[in-house]
Amino acid sequence: MSIETMVGGQISPWMTGGGRESDIVLSSRVRLARNLDGIPFPNRADTIVLQGVIQELGEAVPELSAATGKPYILVKMGKLTPLERYVLVEKHIISPSLAQHAESRALIVEEDAAVSIMINEEDHLRIQCMAPGLALTEAFQSADKIDDVMEARHNFGFNEQMGYLTACPTNLGTGLRASVMLHLPALGITRQLNRIVNAATQLGLAVRGLYGEGSEAAGNVFQISNQLTLGHTEQEIIDNLYSVVTQVVEHERSARCMLMRESENALSDKVWRSYGILRYARSISGQEALAMLSEVRLGIDLGIIDTKQASLFNELLIMTRPNYLQKVSGSNLLAADARDRLRADVIRSKLAGRDEEYVK
Amino acid sequence: MSIETMVGGQISPWMTGGGRESDIVLSSRVRLARNLDGIPFPNRADTIVLQGVIQELGEAVPELSAATGKPYILVKMGKLTPLERYVLVEKHIISPSLAQHAESRALIVEEDAAVSIMINEEDHLRIQCMAPGLALTEAFQSADKIDDVMEARHNFGFNEQMGYLTACPTNLGTGLRASVMLHLPALGITRQLNRIVNAATQLGLAVRGLYGEGSEAAGNVFQISNQLTLGHTEQEIIDNLYSVVTQVVEHERSARCMLMRESENALSDKVWRSYGILRYARSISGQEALAMLSEVRLGIDLGIIDTKQASLFNELLIMTRPNYLQKVSGSNLLAADARDRLRADVIRSKLAGRDEEYVK
Numbered sequence: 001m002s003i004e005t006m007v008g009g010q011i012s013p014w015m016t017g018g019g020r021e022s023d024i025v026l027s028s029r030v031r032l033a034r035n036l037d038g039i040p041f042p043n044r045a046d047t048i049v050l051q052g053v054i055q056e057l058g059e060a061v062p063e064l065s066a067a068t069g070k071p072y073i074l075v076k077m078g079k080l081t082p083l084e085r086y087v088l089v090e091k092h093i094i095s096p097s098l099a100q101h102a103e104s105r106a107l108i109v110e111e112d113a114a115v116s117i118m119i120n121e122e123d124h125l126r127i128q129c130m131a132p133g134l135a136l137t138e139a140f141q142s143a144d145k146i147d148d149v150m151e152a153r154h155n156f157g158f159n160e161q162m163g164y165l166t167a168c169p170t171n172l173g174t175g176l177r178a179s180v181m182l183h184l185p186a187l188g189i190t191r192q193l194n195r196i197v198n199a200a201t202q203l204g205l206a207v208r209g210l211y212g213e214g215s216e217a218a219g220n221v222f223q224i225s226n227q228l229t230l231g232h233t234e235q236e237i238i239d240n241l242y243s244v245v246t247q248v249v250e251h252e253r254s255a256r257c258m259l260m261r262e263s264e265n266a267l268s269d270k271v272w273r274s275y276g277i278l279r280y281a282r283s284i285s286g287q288e289a290l291a292m293l294s295e296v297r298l299g300i301d302l303g304i305i306d307t308k309q310a311s312l313f314n315e316l317l318i319m320t321r322p323n324y325l326q327k328v329s330g331s332n333l334l335a336a337d338a339r340d341r342l343r344a345d346v347i348r349s350k351l352a353g354r355d356e357e358y359v360k
Numbered sequence: 361m362s363i364e365t366m367v368g369g370q371i372s373p374w375m376t377g378g379g380r381e382s383d384i385v386l387s388s389r390v391r392l393a394r395n396l397d398g399i400p401f402p403n404r405a406d407t408i409v410l411q412g413v414i415q416e417l418g419e420a421v422p423e424l425s426a427a428t429g430k431p432y433i434l435v436k437m438g439k440l441t442p443l444e445r446y447v448l449v450e451k452h453i454i455s456p457s458l459a460q461h462a463e464s465r466a467l468i469v470e471e472d473a474a475v476s477i478m479i480n481e482e483d484h485l486r487i488q489c490m491a492p493g494l495a496l497t498e499a500f501q502s503a504d505k506i507d508d509v510m511e512a513r514h515n516f517g518f519n520e521q522m523g524y525l526t527a528c529p530t531n532l533g534t535g536l537r538a539s540v541m542l543h544l545p546a547l548g549i550t551r552q553l554n555r556i557v558n559a560a561t562q563l564g565l566a567v568r569g570l571y572g573e574g575s576e577a578a579g580n581v582f583q584i585s586n587q588l589t590l591g592h593t594e595q596e597i598i599d600n601l602y603s604v605v606t607q608v609v610e611h612e613r614s615a616r617c618m619l620m621r622e623s624e625n626a627l628s629d630k631v632w633r634s635y636g637i638l639r640y641a642r643s644i645s646g647q648e649a650l651a652m653l654s655e656v657r658l659g660i661d662l663g664i665i666d667t668k669q670a671s672l673f674n675e676l677l678i679m680t681r682p683n684y685l686q687k688v689s690g691s692n693l694l695a696a697d698a699r700d701r702l703r704a705d706v707i708r709s710k711l712a713g714r715d716e717e718y719v720k
Contacts, residue, residue, distance in 0.1 A: 265643060272641060272642050273637050275636075279636050280632040282628045282632050337625070
């Protein structure tokens with residue numbers, strides 16, 4: 001798979017899998033922050049140093065491919081158009097920061113985009129592994145393996161007391177950030193989200209919207225991740241997050257049962273109306289699309305809508321983002337109203353099972 | 361056609377025709393008020409007198425059939441259930457007053473329900489003729505013919521100065537009330553309705569909602585009728601109404617053109633969203649159904665929605681009324697929420713082209 005197909009495709013291949021608790025847990029992610037010993041952190045390094053880092057880390061590509069049995073490629077961010085970079089952000093392959101400051105930044109990415117390694121983001125190395133459903137252990141094992149391959153070649157900055165050294169102190173220690181993406185529509189409808197968010201925060205976790213810090217919880221999609229990286233082992237961090245997520249999943253599940261028991265008719269009407277609007281609207285904002293997609297996904301999970309298109313929601317989450325739409329349109333910069341119309345076209349074609357029709 | 365099929369059918373046969381200006385004018389109606397000479401008006405007559413009136417007027421049925429070539433039947437209101445009577449109201453075959461006070465009231469009705477003659481409503485005789493589209497002259501000619509047949513048998517109360525005598529002075533003279541039912545969505549969207557209503561009122565016409573006096577203009581459907589019956593000939597009354605209606609039709613038509621010219625995208629989105637909701641909702645109130653049906657009908661008229669189901673709107677106007685739904689359900693009295701669900705079922709089946717599916 002080339003970077004072009006990675007940008008152009010509707011969805012990253014790894015996302016099509018189901019995974020455990022996949023009616024509620026969309027995906028799991030683990031990332032490790034690492035830095036080359038004795039070399040300034042990226043925000044303190046000049047272009048020559050940064051290029052050297054890319055050069056050195058890029059040499060690991062053949063070994064990564066050999067060790068994992070899957071092809072990896074190195075992509076220099078400066079070779080991509082801004083639009084292509086932002087599509088990668090929407091697909092959660094790179095961070096907004098890497099897209100924004102492309103000069104002397106690079107990406108090592110695995111064929112199906114389940115593993116991506118950002119070079120010269122905040123740290124020299126950000127190893128990120130994703131998996132569908134609730135699969136924190138698998139994602140961690142995958143990241144750990146990549147880490148081993150890299151560490152066999154490079155000396156990482158490490159201190160007996162503080163663990164792995166990172167540009168930002170919040171990442172010190174394990175350098176591990178684990179997170180899960182949860183779809184919590186029933187907790188949204190029954191107005192229990194604040195309670196859940198507060199509880200998770202008190203347990204040392206951070207709760208964010210679909211696109212990381214500062215993004216709103218559009219479409220009832222939330223990211224829960226560990227705050228602390230220091231003072232706990234990787235396993236403890238994973239276990240703690242796993243335990244909280246399992247409880248949130250249970251809460252969401254009982255809220256869904258309650259909705260079905262106490263207001264199935266109203267819920268069914270709500271879900272089908274959203275489906276009807278998505279199916280026929282000629283213009284729709286990103287915010288509204290996410291809200292309606294969330295309800296339709298809930299309807300599918302509860303058997304209100306009977307469809308074989310299980311990954312519909314995940315796909316449309318990506319396909320209705322502004323940069324992906326801009327990429328699809330292939331034309332000059334889309335004005336907001338033209339983008340809203342294209343978004344409606346994309347959704348309509350997708351729901352009608354005519355995938356490519358809108359790319360006329 | 362029996363009265364049972366007349367009540368049970370989705371739509372009166374005459375309504376399926378198109379007629380002139382039928383994109384805006386749904387139907388035309390003319391009614392003549394007449395009273396038997398020397399017999400007290402219904403509100404002053406006792407049961408014996410009222411029964412005598414039914415008896416006497418009912419004898420005209422064979423002559424009506426012979427003169428028009430279409431079968432007529434006499435239906436005593438007391439023989440119908442209240443529900444059946446109110447379905448006839450929703451189909452505009454009888455007035456709410458005749459349905460409410462059924463005792464000693466009757467109806468003579470032509471096979472396709474284009475002609476209905478109420479006996480012992482406010483007057484002894486209310487001859488009502490309906491036609492699709494803008495067809496006031498045809499409706500008047502039809503009523504005039506019925507009037508001739510009846511007048512050949514009966515002496516009607518008549519005074520050289522005041523014309524035909526009626527129970528209420530507002531009907532004195534010609535006893536003629538002509539009206540048209542107009543669908544004015546574009547004037548609604550562009551907020552010009554008040555101006556139109558005021559102008560029509562100043563020209564001596566009355567403007568009402570879908571179900572007569574006091575009813576709201578749900579679904580942007582308006583009835584325009586003459587107020588004055590005295591001091592003008594029948595032809596003058598018809599001509600005046602015709603002239604005003606023609607102007608209103610022109611206003612609606614230019615409002616539609618303006619909408620298409622200046623905001624086709626927004627209009628198309630609005631129309632299709634309404635279609636999507638009607639097509640998939642599981643519960644819908646009468647008010648909301650009318651509003652959405654109005655937008656869908658506008659979409660059909662403007663070619664935004666391409667459908668062969670031209671009479672869809674007229675049919676669904678009737679099919680989604682409370683009493684018709686109660687009749688369809690065939691069960692005990694429907695609670696409001698069950699009725700809203702049945703309404704959604706009826707609309708959904710109809711739009712999917714599966715007419716009878718909901719009558720399970």
